[in-house]
Structures are given as structure tokens and as C-alpha cells.
Amino acid sequence: MKAIRPLATAMALAASAISAISAMTTIPAAHAATEPVKNIVIVSGSFVDGSGWRVIHDILTQKGYKVTVAAQPHTSLDDDVAATREILDQQVGPVVLVGHSSGGAVISAAGERAKVKALVYVSALLPDVGESLAQVIGSKPAPSNSVRPTQDGHLFVDPARFHDDVGADLPENRTNYMAISQVPATVATFNTQIWAAAWHHKPSYAILSTEDRALSPDLQRWMYQRAGAKVTEVKASHLAYISQPDQVAKVIDDAANAR
Known part of the structure; x- marks a missing residue:
């Protein structure tokens, strides 16, 4: 009987240690699940760079977020995704x-x-798996199409139409500069079928620009509904993030604070 008592004591101590270790390993997991979002990563669309996000950057930074703009090579969809994953x-x-x-x-x-x-x-455009940007755009054409191809397989917006079709609610001196400093996209990017669509299983939020002439508002609405996104309609051009930065920043802030 004397030998049994130390063995029982040792077993009880071991069980207590295992319980303590288990508790220590589960606490961080629970903490991670409720960890607040403080990182915002922004991906610009075709034909523009990230400079137009400056005001939204400043708004969100003042709220305590770390904001990073993922520069896009605009050479292929694979390259753009790789650049974003790196950030x-x-x-x-x-x-x-x-x-x-x-x-x-x-x-x-x-x-x-x-x-x-x-x-x-x-x-934005939200193709599903197996769909290309060109395919989705073609399903509901935009009110105006100012995109022009080049002989080497690139695409650009006709500079003479950039203001009216892309940023009609911005001063012309600003859109004129954006028109002559475009980042050309590639035809291959628009013809590539997407291989993943995270909106199927991640919370999604969307800005619908009701005055958009570059991307059909009806197409935006259809894609957003298909994705089950929480939609905010903004009276703005395709460059809503420049003309209506407060409203766009609010949606990003709401997405970060959703539980």
C-alpha cells in the first residue's frame, strides 16, 4: 500500500501539469480569434498607381491602422497576385x-x-473560379468603353476620354495627369481565368459607384449580390476612393471592426 500512494501522487501531479499545459496552449488560440484588425492592404486597379489612396491612407492611419499599398506590376494576373501575397x-x-x-x-x-x-x-470586379475579367465585363458592358489595345498586347484608357469615363467627379487637371501617367495593363491579365475566389468563405464588403461609366453599376450590383457582400452605394465615378474617400474609408473601418 505504501508503494501505491507515491505512484498515485505522481499521477495526480502529472495530470495537473498536463492540464496546465493544455490551458496555456488554448489561451493564445482564443486570443488570436479575437485579435483586432490593424493591418489594411490596398490593391489598386488597372491603369492607375497607388497614389490616389493617399487621403484614405491618412484617414485610416489616424485611426491607428497600418496601411500598405501593394504596388502592382500589371504584367499578368499571376504577377499581381504574387506581389500582393508578398505584402x-x-x-x-x-x-x-x-x-x-x-x-x-x-x-x-x-x-x-x-x-x-x-x-x-x-x-471592383469579382470573377468566380474559372471566369476571366474580360468574360465578366462582357456580360454587362460598361456605359462607355474607352479602353484601347496596343500592338504589343497592352491596354490603356484613351487619354481624351479618361475624365468623362473614369473620373468625371474629379477636377480635370487631376484626371488629365492620371490620363498621361497611366500604368498599362495587359490583354493576358484580362483573359486569365481566376483560380480562387476568397469571397466564397470570407466576409466581404463592397462599394458600388452609381455614376460609374468604366464599370457597369448593374454588373457591380450583380457581382456583389452573388458574393453575398455587404453593399454600400456611393454616388461616385469609377474613382470613388478619390472622390469619396470618407465613405470608402468608413466601409474599410467597418470591415476591420466587424465581429
């Missing part, structure tokens, strides 16, 4: 991923990362 890998903690225009396809693919907690689409 995502640099973030510490959960992320809200924001995409404008064709950047919607990029965040849909790159958004499969576990750290991406929500997706925000701004006047």
Missing part, C-alpha cells in the same frame, strides 16, 4: 484586404491567406 506575408496579425476595379480579382485570389479576415471591393 501580405509582411503583415503581423490579421488583415483587411481592399481591391479596386481589376484589383478585385487580385484580392479574391490572394485573399485565401489565413491572415486575411475580410475583403473590401471598391468599384
Whole structure:
């Protein structure tokens, strides 16, 4: 009987230690699930760079967010997704991923990362798996089509039409400069079938620009409804993030704070 008592005591101590270790390992997991989102990663669409997001960057930074704009090579959809994933890998903690225009396809693919907690689409395209940007755009053409091809397989917006079709609610001196400093996209990017659509299983939010002449508002509404996104309609052009930064920033902030 004397030998049994020390053995029982040792077993009880071991069980207590295992219980303590188990508790220590479950606490961080529970904490991670409620960790607040403080990282915002923004993906620009075709034909523009990231400079137009400056005001939204400033609004969100003042709210305590770390904002990063993922520069896009605009050479292929694979390259754009890879560039976005590289930025995502640099973030510490959960992320809200924001995409404008064709950047919607990029965040849909790159958004499969576990750290991406929500997706925000701004006047954006949301192709499903097996669909291309060109295919989706062709299903509901825009009110105006100013996109022109080049002989080497690139695309650009006719500079003479940039203001009226892309940013009619912005001063002409601004859109005129954007028109002559475009980042050309490639035909291949628009013809590539997307291989992932994170909006199927991640919370999605969307800005519908009702005065958009570059991307059909009806198409936006249909894509957003298909994705089950929470939609905010904004009276704005395709460049809603420049002309209505407060409203767009609010949607991003709401996505980050949703529980």
C-alpha cells in the first residue's frame, strides 16, 4: 500500500501539469480569434498607381491602422497576385484586404491567406473560379468603353476620354495627369481565368459607384449580390476612393471592426 500512494501522487501531479499545459496552449488560440484588425492592404486597379489612396491612407492611419499599398506590376494576373501575397506575408496579425476595379480579382485570389479576415471591393470586379475579367465585363458592358489595345498586347484608357469615363467627379487637371501617367495593363491579365475566389468563405464588403461609366453599376450590383457582400452605394465615378474617400474609408473601418 505504501508503494501505491507515491505512484498515485505522481499521477495526480502529472495530470495537473498536463492540464496546465493544455490551458496555456488554448489561451493564445482564443486570443488570436479575437485579435483586432490593424493591418489594411490596398490593391489598386488597372491603369492607375497607388497614389490616389493617399487621403484614405491618412484617414485610416489616424485611426491607428497600418496601411500598405501593394504596388502592382500589371504584367499578368499571376504577377499581381504574387506581389500582393508578398505584402501580405509582411503583415503581423490579421488583415483587411481592399481591391479596386481589376484589383478585385487580385484580392479574391490572394485573399485565401489565413491572415486575411475580410475583403473590401471598391468599384471592383469579382470573377468566380474559372471566369476571366474580360468574360465578366462582357456580360454587362460598361456605359462607355474607352479602353484601347496596343500592338504589343497592352491596354490603356484613351487619354481624351479618361475624365468623362473614369473620373468625371474629379477636377480635370487631376484626371488629365492620371490620363498621361497611366500604368498599362495587359490583354493576358484580362483573359486569365481566376483560380480562387476568397469571397466564397470570407466576409466581404463592397462599394458600388452609381455614376460609374468604366464599370457597369448593374454588373457591380450583380457581382456583389452573388458574393453575398455587404453593399454600400456611393454616388461616385469609377474613382470613388478619390472622390469619396470618407465613405470608402468608413466601409474599410467597418470591415476591420466587424465581429
